[in-house]
Amino acid sequence: MPTRIKAPGRTADPVLVIGSIAYDNIITPHATGENILGGSAAYASLAASYFAPPQLVGVVGHDFKKRDRQKLLRRGIDLSGLTTDESGKTFTWKGRYHENYNRRDTENLQLNVFEKFHPHLNAQHQVVPYVLLGNIRPSLQLAVLAQLSAPRFIVTDTIDIWIETQSEALKEVIRKTDLLIINDTEAGKLTGETNVPIAGKRLLELGCRAAIIKKGEHGALLFHPEGLFALPAYPVTELRDPTGAGDSFAGALLGYLAATGKTDFPTLRQAMIYGTVVASLTVEAFSTDRLTDTGCREIRRRRKELLRMIKV
Numbered sequence: 081m082p083t084r085i086k087a088p089g090r091t092a093d094p095v096l097v098i099g100s101i102a103y104d105n106i107i108t109p110h111a112t113g114e115n116i117l118g119g120s121a122a123y124a125s126l127a128a129s130y131f132a133p134p135q136l137v138g139v140v141g142h143d144f145k146k147r148d149r150q151k152l153l154r155r156g157i158d159l160s161g162l163t164t165d166e167s168g169k170t171f172t173w174k175g176r177y178h179e180n181y182n183r184r185d186t187e188n189l190q191l192n193v194f195e196k197f198h199p200h201l202n203a204q205h206q207v208v209p210y211v212l213l214g215n216i217r218p219s220l221q222l223a224v225l226a227q228l229s230a231p232r233f234i235v236t237d238t239i240d241i242w243i244e245t246q247s248e249a250l251k252e253v254i255r256k257t258d259l260l261i262i263n264d265t266e267a268g269k270l271t272g273e274t275n276v277p278i279a280g281k282r283l284l285e286l287g288c289r290a291a292i293i294k295k296g297e298h299g300a301l302l303f304h305p306e307g308l309f310a311l312p313a314y315p316v317t318e319l320r321d322p323t324g325a326g327d328s329f330a331g332a333l334l335g336y337l338a339a340t341g342k343t344d345f346p347t348l349r350q351a352m353i354y355g356t357v358v359a360s361l362t363v364e365a366f367s368t369d370r371l372t373d374t375g376c377r378e379i380r381r382r383r384k385e386l387l388r389m390i391k392v
Contacts, residue, residue, distance in 0.1 A: 099214020113366035123324035124331030131335030137161035255287035332358035
């Protein structure tokens with residue numbers, strides 16, 4: 081069994097992660113990664129596995145490598161919901177990051193078998209209490225929600241293309257969401273507000289219980305009926321590949337909630353701290369390498385360091 085950061089006196093509940101599994105081709109100002117494991121579900125599941133047992137729902141093609149399947153299994157991720165579609169290849173994405181890593185261009189995107197992906201939850205998946213809806217189409221997110229029996233806490237991620245093309249379906253998902261996680265650009269598009277604090281309030285008015293707006297290297301803000309919480313990013317000195325940082329943040333956050341069994345405002349703030357430090361590991365190497373190679377000791381060390389930084 082993989083090592084986990086456990087909450088005292090309880091066994092972690094499972095988390096359900098629905099999203100993409102991909103092979104990425106990443107070009108940065110300093111190096112290149114070719115045909116490497118990526119996708120929102122891969123990053124989020126691996127991040128969550130440090131706190132709770134993940135169950136992954138997704139699809140891969142006939143080219144999905146055994147070593148990548150084993151990489152997920154070694155972290156205790158249940159792959160009973162990972163379908164292999166022999167009719168085509170795994171979703172692939174090629175992106176190029178600019179000098180400051182704050183902007184990237186998509187140079188090639190091939191959905192392949194992911195284009196036909198329709199999540200089907202088995203009986204085991206339907207009763208999982210903690211659910212992460214990765215940035216798949218809102219119509220598919222709604223289909224997943226319809227299959228859940230009694231979810232306790234639902235985290236939703238999205239991207240700008242769904243805000244632009246499926247806004248009404250997305251807003252329906254948001255009304256069923258406990259925590260919406262998006263970046264500042266997406267929040268502006270969704271609410272029409274460029275001011276982040278105002279945008280955060282508008283997100284709550286859309287019907288979600290809470291919202292987190294990510295600001296990249298400038299941290300993240302949690303908007304909650306009980307208050308506002310601002311958290312800086314962990315200072316990374318060895319930035320290699322920002323891909324998957326947001327998915328890792330969401331996965332670790334939800335994993336921590338599942339470990340504690342709590343979803344109140346103070347626990348959400350603690351979960352953000354863990355999400356931030358796990359995301360800081362992700363960006364220090366290509367693909368999921370740091371997520372799979374790093375142990376709980378380093379996560380705990382970075383958490384303590386981040387707490388010292390924000391202490392007044």
